[in-house]
Amino acid sequence: MSQHPQHDDPDQLRYLRLLSQSFPTRQAAFTEIINLEAILNLPKGTEHFLSDVHGEYEAFEHILNNCSGVIRERVDALFAGELDAAERADLCTLIYYPRQKLRQLHARQTLDGNWYEAQLLLLVRLARTLSGLYTRSKVRCAMPVDYAYIIDELLHASAAGETSRHEYHVQIIRSVVGTGAADHFIRSLAALIKRLAVDHLHLIGDIFDRGAHADKIMDRLMEYHSLDIQWGNHDICWMGAAAGSQACIAAVVRTNVRYRSFDMLERAYGISLRNLALFAERTYRPDGGISPMEKAISVILFKVEGQLILRHPDFDMTSRLLLGQMDLAGGTVHVGGRDLPLFSTDFPTVDPERPYELSAEEGDVLAELEQAFSQSERLRRHVGFLYERGSVYQVSNGNLLFHGCIPLEADGTFSTVICEGYPYSGRGFMDFCDRIARRAWNVGDQMALDWMWYLWCGKHSPLSGRVVKTFERSFVKDRSSWAEPQDPYFTATRLGAVCEEILEEFGLDDEHSHIINGHKPVKAIDGESPIKGEGRLLVIDGGFCEAYHKTTGIAGYTLISADDGMRIKAHLPFMGVDAALGDNADILSESTTIEREVPHLKIKDTDTGDDIRTQIADLRALLDAYRCGTLKERS
Incomplete structure (x- = not known):
């Protein structure tokens, strides 16, 4: 019988042959093992x-530039x-905005x-302190290519060499200044410092809507060195619109109007x-506190939503069919x-008689919008980037990340949802939602597109978690009808035991595991804490969007997980780039x-x-294969 049974497995042997192409000798395998074992003992990144940055580009950019206040903390500690x-x-301002400050x-x-x-010299010292958290190879990869050799020389002096090589370093810097490259070099060092201060970013949903520049946030994220995204309900609506869902297109346009x-x-x-605006002006009068344009797109939305709900009785949303419940002669709606x-x-x-049928002009307006979304x-x-880097949920370093909720019943058990004829709950339902969202983008069948709208505002959507009352908020005078009942998740998770059951559903049973989500703004102004569920749930929507500042009393949260533990920072409103440059105004954080x-x-x-x-x-298995002669080394 073989002493190395893994070598008798043809799949394992095929894999080891492939691995040997990268490590053709025992020495190469030894060296990589030593390198990897050393990396295991570096500090956690x-x-x-x-979460919920909602198009507030300027504040978001500043949070990235000051690394949620970590740069200021480092500068204060070091200097x-x-x-x-x-x-x-x-x-600090020079690091945040080097081009503008210079x-x-x-x-x-x-x-x-x-x-x-x-x-x-100050920037080099700060960069050197931060670089100590990483391997030299990772720091080199983070360096701007133009100055990689020079920065590498400046960063990696030994403790003893700090004094003996000081003049050498000073001369390098004087040469940089003398050649007229100092401004560019400062910008490069500032970028490296910000890159080293944060190893990875988790953005837990709702990049889009409300604020004016979600597009700029997306451009910035596409440049970011390491991140993942958990889709929010506003994100999924834009994703559905881009995939071709008419209901999502109408919802996106209505929100922006x-x-x-x-x-x-x-x-x-x-x-x-333009055509929507012209149609609205021809068709509606401005009354009821709603503009003709908003009324026009709202009616189109409620019609295509109605068609969708009638296609899917399993969505259990017939209570939202309100256009057909209007009594225009009496001026009422039955709700x-x-x-x-x-x-x-x-x-x-x-x-x-046919309340959910689009008029010919409405059909033309919607068809033009659909074409415009598909051609942008x-x-x-x-x-495409949201699909590449995003998901409905993620399990990361012992934490469960998602935007909204895990749909629950009033007793805290997982809700069962019928999905294409099959019942799903808990993690299975979340996995289905992820799959159907990807199918909408890659295949674009009507069923998947309809599910994109459901994920935006459906009864058991894990991204929404509430009954969305768009019709009532648009057209009904009685404000009591505007209240949006929430999924029991938001009350049940006040109990640590419920949070623990959710974590266990996703394979997390460590006492240090947490649920981390956004979506529901924390009213810090009223004393509400973002730490819930007896410490097992962290809600990090602090109201980045300016419209929420009066409600929350702050302007966003950042949760920071580092080698020394976990903390949450509450940010005060950002005064703007001009104030940062003129008065060194930072986002103050507690x-x-x-x-x-x-x-x-x-x-x-x-x-x-x-x-x-x-x-x-795997490398040890490769070494074993070399030793016993199963594979031959190649010089």
Whole structure:
């Protein structure tokens, strides 16, 4: 019998042959094992978690630039003894906005060789401190190509060499200044510092809607070094629109008309609203506090939603068929067993006998919008990136990440949802939602497209988690009808035991595991805490969107998971780039520690550590194959 049974497995042997192409000798395999085992003992990389940025590009960009306040913390810790508060703030602003800050200083004619030399030495010291968290190869990969050799020389002096090589480093910096490359070199060092301060970004949904520049956020994310995205309900609606769902197209257009974010569609994505506007002006009068354009797209939305709901009785959403419940002569609509007054009775395109049938003009408007969405190359790039880097949920380093909720019953058990004729619940339902969303993009069949709308606002959508009352909020005077009942998830997860059952459903049974989601703004102004479920649930929607600031009292959260533990930072509103440049105005943050890790976590304690251990095991199997002669080494 073979002493190496794994070598008798043809699939394993085929894999080892492939692996031998990268490691053709025992020495090569030994060297890689040593390298990987060393990496396991480096500090865990710093992860940042953000959610619900809702198109607020300027604030989002500043959070990326100041690394959620971590840059300021590092600068204060490293230079508190030698720089005063104003000098440290100047250095931070230079790191956040190097191009703009240098332009401003040049205009003031305040720059000279001494200033450049001092700032560059400070930046090098900060970069050197941060680079100690990574392998030299990873730091080199993060360096700007133009200055990789020079930066490598400056960063990796030994402790003893710090003094003996100081003049060497000073001379390098003086040469940089003397050749006129100092501005570019500062920008490169600032980029490296920000890259090293955050190893990975988790964006837990809702990039789109409300704010004016989700497109710029998407461009920025596509440049970011390492991230994943959990789709939010607003994201999935845009994704459905780009895939061809008429209901999602109408919902996206209505949201942008309602929030007057016309630039998002017309300038950013080349989707013209001209024909919609002309049709609305011809057809509706401005009454009931709603513009003709908003009324026109709202009626189109409710008609295509009605058609969709009638196609899918398994969606169990017939209570949302409200166009057909209007009594225009009496000025009411029958909702929830009550006849409630309407804001307006001006609905000339709604046929009481066929309320969900589009008029010819409405059909033309919607067809043109559908064509415009499908032909927007920039939108398709952005949505393609959301599919590439995104998912309905993710399990990462012992935490469960999703935007909205896991649909539950009132008793805390998982809701069962019929999906294409089959019952799903818990993790199985989340996996189905992920698959159907990808099918909508890759295949585009009507069933999958209809599910994209359901994920936007359906009864058991894990991305929405509430009954969406768009009709009532548009047309019904009685505000009590506007209340949107929430999934029992949001109350049941006040109990740690329910959170633990959810975590176990996803294979997480460690006492340090957490559910991390956004979607529901935390009203910090009223004393509400983002830490829920007896510490097992972290809700990190702090209201990035300016419209929410009065409700939440803050302007967003960042959850930070580092080698020394986990903490959440509550951000105050950003005053703008001009204030940052003129007054060193930063986003001020308050930090709350959730967990401390003693001893500090290392890469071996993470998912990356699990992957590395698998690689090491494969390399040891390859070594064994070389030793016993199953595979031949190649020089």
